[in-house]
Amino acid sequence: MDTNQYVAIFGGAAAGSEAAFQLSEKGINVVLFEQNALPYGKIENGLPKWHHKLRDRQEALIDERLNHSHIQFVPAVRLGKDVDIRDVSENWGFSVVLLATGAWKDRPLPVKGIEKFIGREFYYQNALSEWFNNNHDPNFKKYDYHIPDGSIVIGGGLASIDVAKITMIEPVRNALNAKGIPMDALTLEKKGVMPVLEELGLSLEKLGLKRSTLYTRHPIEEMPLTPLGENPTAEELEKAGRVRRNLAEKAMARFGFTILGSRNAVETIVEDGKLTGLVFAKDAETEGGEKTFERVLAPRIISAIGSIPEPIPGLPYAGETYRVKNYETGELEELKNVFALGNAVTGRGNIRHSQSHSRTATGNISMNFMALDDSGYEKLFNAAAESGKQTIQALFGAIDGGARCTLTEIDAINAKVDELQKKAGYEGDYQKWVDAHRPLRLEEMLEHK
Numbered sequence: 317m318d319t320n321q322y323v324a325i326f327g328g329a330a331a332g333s334e335a336a337f338q339l340s341e342k343g344i345n346v347v348l349f350e351q352n353a354l355p356y357g358k359i360e361n362g363l364p365k366w367h368h369k370l371r372d373r374q375e376a377l378i379d380e381r382l383n384h385s386h387i388q389f390v391p392a393v394r395l396g397k398d399v400d401i402r403d404v405s406e407n408w409g410f411s412v413v414l415l416a417t418g419a420w421k422d423r424p425l426p427v428k429g430i431e432k433f434i435g436r437e438f439y440y441q442n443a444l445s446e447w448f449n450n451n452h453d454p455n456f457k458k459y460d461y462h463i464p465d466g467s468i469v470i471g472g473g474l475a476s477i478d479v480a481k482i483t484m485i486e487p488v489r490n491a492l493n494a495k496g497i498p499m500d501a502l503t504l505e506k507k508g509v510m511p512v513l514e515e516l517g518l519s520l521e522k523l524g525l526k527r528s529t530l531y532t533r534h535p536i537e538e539m540p541l542t543p544l545g546e547n548p549t550a551e552e553l554e555k556a557g558r559v560r561r562n563l564a565e566k567a568m569a570r571f572g573f574t575i576l577g578s579r580n581a582v583e584t585i586v587e588d589g590k591l592t593g594l595v596f597a598k599d600a601e602t603e604g605g606e607k608t609f610e611r612v613l614a615p616r617i618i619s620a621i622g623s624i625p626e627p628i629p630g631l632p633y634a635g636e637t638y639r640v641k642n643y644e645t646g647e648l649e650e651l652k653n654v655f656a657l658g659n660a661v662t663g664r665g666n667i668r669h670s671q672s673h674s675r676t677a678t679g680n681i682s683m684n685f686m687a688l689d690d691s692g693y694e695k696l697f698n699a700a701a702e703s704g705k706q707t708i709q710a711l712f713g714a715i716d717g718g719a720r721c722t723l724t725e726i727d728a729i730n731a732k733v734d735e736l737q738k739k740a741g742y743e744g745d746y747q748k749w750v751d752a753h754r755p756l757r758l759e760e761m762l763e764h765k
């Protein structure tokens with residue numbers, strides 16, 4: 317074991333845990349800082365809870381990687397708030413610092429004035445997903461959210477279809493429960509909202525419910541719901557269009573929401589200080605050559621147009637993404653020995669870019685062109701882990717040939733780590749910690765009913 321090499325990693329999910337594992341396998345000591353109690357990132361708080369088997373498999377993989385004697389886990393430490401990047405990279409004595417912090421800021425919906433309604437009549441997807449994944453737990457108080465009947469979603473990619481499903485599952489579940497019919501989100505997702513209602517001899521109309529609507533700027537045939545190569549022929553485009561319409565129609569028939577394409581949200585509708593709807597501009601082509609506007613009233617508006625890296629104070633940015641010196645390694649400008657992994661460099665939720673940044677050529681794996689099921693998400697998580705691995709391979713020379721920590725520096729790092737772990741209440745047993753902090757699982761509640 318080379319005790320003189322110490323690497324700091326921020327973010328412990330797919331990419332960060334794999335990077336930590338690769339380093340620890342080479343005998344390098346790693347301190348892995350994670351802002352949350354659990355290191356699972358989008359797997360825990362983004363992936364909808366009905367994918368629980370995939371979630372459990374992916375979380376077990378992270379546990380396997382992090383439960384390693386060369387890795388010190390430090391939960392509840394947020395880079396940019398609890399520790400400062402310049403301080404960590406310049407003064408703590410680490411050989412290198414890796415950022416695997418993912419994409420947690422919702423891409424702002426470009427509609428003037430909408431931000432002041434966040435958490436009221438307007439939700440963003442990241443908070444909504446966390447709420448939905450935990451709303452069966454009566455002790456979950458972080459978000460007091462509610463999805464009323466007739467909500468609208470703005471999006472178009474894989475994750476926005478899941479949000480549209482949530483906007484049907486929640487009101488139907490509540491309406492059935494209010495009628496004394498026990499129903500849960502997992503059953504409604506698995507069987508489909510409309511088939512469940514039919515089985516019960518009910519319908520949306522009989523429950524007094526309307527449909528939610530997903531508004532997307534693409535025509536339905538261009539919604540990114542199925543893979544398409546780099547330079548598609550007219551025939552491939554036509555075929556993809558048919559497949560996409562088919563997928564969209566199946567999702568609508570099964571879950572009851574409506575998708576309206578070629579519409580861009582342009583303005584808020586506000587009444588008595590409340591957001592009551594949005595004005596959409598319809599594409600000229602849809603309206604026979606003229607752009608038209610449509611006023612849409614809705615009790616809740618949810619934006620699901622993707623996430624970008626959260627700005628962390630002290631890091632160099634170029635728009636939404638970090639300014640990098642070297643795309644091969646993700647080395648950042650201005651800072652010494654600080655490297656970013658995966659999405660944070662490209663910031664597009666586009667794993668294809670992340671992977672080419674780390675020198676892989678695995679073809680078209682983009683957030684926006686994934687299957688609408690477990691396998692689509694599984695590919696994304698695996699690709700993120702792969703990007704962690706590739707980055708370490710690209711960086712290993714720099715780390716191995718780089719500065720070694722002195723014994724005094726090692727003692728100082730250990731003392732700081734110790735202090736932060738104590739502050740979080742972490743006693744050093746990784747598995748015990750994650751087992752104790754895993755949230756209440758809906759599938760387990762249902763099993764024990």
Ligand SMILES: Cc1cc2nc3c(=O)[nH]c(=O)nc-3n(C[C@H](O)[C@H](O)[C@H](O)COP(=O)(O)OP(=O)(O)OC[C@H]3O[C@@H](n4cnc5c(N)ncnc54)[C@H](O)[C@@H]3O)c2cc1C
Binds near residue numbers: 356663
């Ligand atoms: C529903 C869903 C939606 C998605 N949407 C997008 C998208 O819009 N854009 C996109 O780029 N990718 C998106 N993805 C893809 C996803 O980010 C990748 O598939 C994969 O999860 C990325 O893994 P990661 O380890 O890089 O990041 P993440 O899973 O995001 O993990 C990052 C980890 O870093 C931690 N962290 C973040 N900030 C800090 C900090 N300041 N200090 C310490 N720790 C921190 C987080 O808590 C988290 O544990 C989505 C995935 C899902 C399931």
